[in-house]
Amino acid sequence: MNKLNVLITGSGSLYGVAVIQSLLKSKLNVKLVATDTRPHTLGLHLAHRAYIIPPVREEQSYLKRLLEIIRKEKIHANFIASAQELPFYSHYKTMIEDETGAKVFTNTAKVFSICSDKWNTINFLKEHHFPYPNTIRYPEDKEQIDNFLKKVGFPIFVKPRWGQGSEDIHIVQDLSSLRQVLSQKKDMVLQQYLPGDHEEFTVGICSGADGKILSAIALNRQLQDGITMVATSNPASIHYKDITEYCKQVTKTLKPYGPCNFQLRLWKGKAYIFEINPRFSSTTGIRTLLGVNEPEILLRAELLQEKIQDLKILKSSVIRQYTDYLVPTEQLVKLERESFLSKDEKVE
Known part of the structure; x- marks a missing residue:
């Protein structure tokens, strides 16, 4: 493929923007097509092309518009960056792939059932003899x-x-x-309650359709209002390696597809997972800065059938700070009026 056409739905979310920025930083030749329900979402203005679409709760209207966009833009891969859209894609994944040929990176209903319900998550951990709170x-x-x-x-x-x-x-x-x-x-x-705010980790693992683990990185994190504001990677540390290997074992049991994030705390020498999110996360962009570009890895492994070499993960910390973006009002008006915007047409 000379160019990969990639669709990012729910592009205005924190991790939707992170997916777009990660792919813009990659060495792949990509055309990024973003969708969202409102024009005032940043992902639409970072991608090469942008579409306003119906909310996913309007299921048939959403599906019809989605298929139109995939065909028009000749989409090769579809990343979902809205938690509200995940059940929809779990249900329609096979149909979308069969009708359009686009690869849909989403999980099965079984995986979503385990991860979206915290009670089911605990029972999964308990059933498979993993530590749980x-x-x-x-x-x-x-x-x-x-x-x-x-x-x-x-x-x-x-x-x-x-x-x-x-x-x-x-x-x-x-x-x-x-x-x-x-x-x-x-x-x-x-x-x-698991004590020790300084012992909280987020572990990101990407898996292929065959269950093979493509990437894994553990980050010690500091939170503010539930969002990671500081993340530290130390790949040479035995401590970090043990946490990563533990989450790999859970991954092999859970069998997610694509990106999956494990939130855990260490207590009395054990890692206690308390939440699993089988999707991209707010730390997707942080992982890219540290050497693990999850969207690029998935495209290379699952679409281009490339072998993923050993990743060089940095020993470093990332401090998150919000950035303000200037978007011409005319551009917003055009997107709102026409429900479509191409980078060539954006007002500079």
């Missing part, structure tokens, strides 16, 4: 709360079974606060 459901297991608290004590985490980032996540210090947090709530989990 003690966890109960609310309200289903409310009669177990007293025994749970006797076992783990305060503080505890209270979080939604389904959800991302730091939204509605609470560190609860006492029984009174617990009652207040749980008031009029459902579909929650109560989880053992």
Whole structure:
């Protein structure tokens, strides 16, 4: 292929922008086509071509427009950068690939079921004898709360079974606060608090369709409002190597396809995974800076059938800081009016 035409849907998300920026930094000859539901999303203005599409909840309208774009742009690969779109692509992956020939990087419904529900994640870890934080459901297991608290004590985490980032996540210090947090709530989990903010890691692993692990990197991270703001890589450290190898073992059991992120904390010498996200993440761009360009790796391995050589991961830290982008108002108006924008037409 002389040029790879790559579609990034949900391109305005934090990791959608990271995927686009990673591919722009790669040595591959790519044309990037971005989609989103609103013109005021950065990914649309970084890609070579941009389309406004219906929200994924309008399933048939979304599907029709998606297929039109894939055919028009002769798309070779489709990366999904919106968590809301993942179930759609899991359902339609085979149909899209059969009808268009575009490779869709998404997971099976089984993998999504395990990872999107924190209770299912815990049961997966438990079933396969991996360490896991003690966890109960609310309200289903409310009669177990007293025994749970006797076992783990305060503080505890209270979080939604389904959800991302730091939204509605609470560190609860006492029984009174617990009652207040749980008031009029459902579909929650109560989880053992694992101490040691400095011992939190995010591990990114990319897998091919045959289950082969293509890349792996462990990052010690510091959080602010649920987002990684500082990430440190130390590939020569036995400590980091052990964490990476452990997550590889979990990956081989879970069998995800494409990018997968494991959030964990170390406690008493063991790695306790508390969340698995089978998708690109907010640290996708950080990994690229450290030598692991996950979108490029997937294109090379899965589309171009290249062998991925040993990656040179930097021993370094990345500090995240937000950048402001200047976009001409006329460009936004044009995109909003016509639902399409080509880089050749962008106002400089």
